[in-house]
Amino acid sequence: MKLNLLLLFVLTVAVLAQVPTYENYWYVYADGARIDLPVGHASPLVTDWDNDGDKDLLLGRYLNGNIMLYTNSGTNDSPILSYTGLLQAGGGNLSVPSG
């Protein structure tokens, strides 16, 4: 019985030690307005898409799997994002599976 209680205690401590903590959320702005998707969630990727040295934002949309590109004309510490359009390939909008 003591062994079971000890095992339960150890497992409880192990589980509690893995509880994640979260920072407060913040909004991301582009073209002077908050980026807001009408349906579903977004899959963001921050990378230097246009290879100019600052990080841009690619935003995958749940709605139809399109990928929105926001280029950065600011800096990595103070980005100024502008919507550039949907990524395209093969003459149409690039789409990845969503849902």
Ligand SMILES: [Ca+2]
């Ligand atoms: Ca860039």
